[in-house]
Amino acid sequence: MDELNVINAKRQFDIGNFDFGGKEKIYISGPCSVESYDSMREIAKELKAIGVNMLRGGIYKPRTSPHDFQGIGDDGLSILSSIKKEFDIPVSTEILDIRDIEKAVNHIDVIQIGTRNMYNYTLLNEVAKTKLPIILKRGMSATIREWILAAEYIAKAGNNKIIFCERGIRSFETITRNTIDINAVAYMKEVYNLPVIVDPSHGTGIRDIVKRTSFAAIACGADGLIIESHVNPDNAISDAAQTIDIKTMKEIIDTGNKINSLLL
Template identity: 65%
Template sequence: MSKLLCDKDTGDTIIVKVKDVEIGNKKKVVISGPCAVEDYDTMISIARQLKLCGVNILRGGAFKPRTSPYDFQGLGREGLEILKAVREEVNIPVSTEIMDTRDVEEALNYIDVIQIGSRNMYNYSLLKEVGKLKTPIILKRGISATINEWINAAEYILKEGNENVILCERGIRTFETYTRNTLDLNAVAFVKNNYRLPIIVDPSHGTGIRELVHPMSLASIAAGADGLIIESHINPELSISDANQTISMNTLSDIITDIKKLY
């Protein structure tokens, strides 16, 4: 097999820049916010709290892929407009998931980072489309994907010319049912040793249990992760989506404090 574009010996380690935030450099980056954009008032309150906590990038889902078609699917275009308004008011970069090639171009007017979710890791048409951009891409690992499949998904983006790819370990499906997924921190260490792409970890989806988010965040950083993407809310129990794994602002602040103690 020929060398991959993201192999360690094919170039310098990639540092992805999101405005003045650098992912892949020495400083650990924290991306946080609610699973779904609910309304402007809630989002602006969350964003202001996150900025005070030291969060670098705001996340929030405008489009929500759900297992059941009857669950909340996100606000769509309205959600993008809310994210843009909050970005300008609070002065914080924003990230959201894009699921359809038809939405890519329009999304660039509203957000700073495009997230490719676990379900779309195998959506090669979408990967090629975002590969034509220079916009930073967070590529989440598929729910049952091997590391090799995940890396090759990243190659689809790199091959089109976009090197601004951030891998995201978010847990894989195993025989264990106590947690939502099994957070594979082996993958973090392996990627750091073998590839030149930055990697972050999602302990929210990786565990599905808010009490586990804090310890697994620290374990992720210890394993070599360049940062974290965490679901948080000012009222976690009232979050429209993924309430069980969403943490409070106080817990998030404690995580950021503990990361600084580690580094």
């Protein structure tokens, strides 16, 4: 494992006006799906005011059922681009297809690779060429070694701005959507000290326990959180059950920073 290029990836790098992987925790939030310019603007305004560092919003949505909402597609890029400029906040979205990379690269600051595409090595090679930071979500049934090797494709292609994202793995448990592997976060920070964030939204699938699992992730050493939020969570087009409101997001940031201060 010590011969891997990814081990030499950057522990810290700038995104917008903040330092990722430093002492301060980074909070990424926004709706599961970009719905419209007006709703995205309202969400961005609220999140920027409470200290969120980066806005997330899906425009190409990989859904288990082909009958579910698949995102608004290319129209979402212009929305994200406008919001980014108006509020001076970096934006991130998931890329599913190599054909969408060229269209997206000038509109976003960070590329997300979702759990289903962690094993899509062709896609990993291509997004690496953009030189944008890459959030690499762990495959839903991936081992830690497989996760690191997926990142190796990005690093080997010349991009060392890699952010690992623990988003919960599939287990025998069915009460929660997934099982957040806190062990993985602790291991990655202890053994490799690589940038790791946690996604308690997909990790739990339950709005009411996102806050508690967020605190556990920060206490375990995660460099930040990526959380689905909305000004009206019950009316979110996708993933409403796990989407929190802005008030809860503020509580997570405030308490998360207090927890972090105790660990410094």
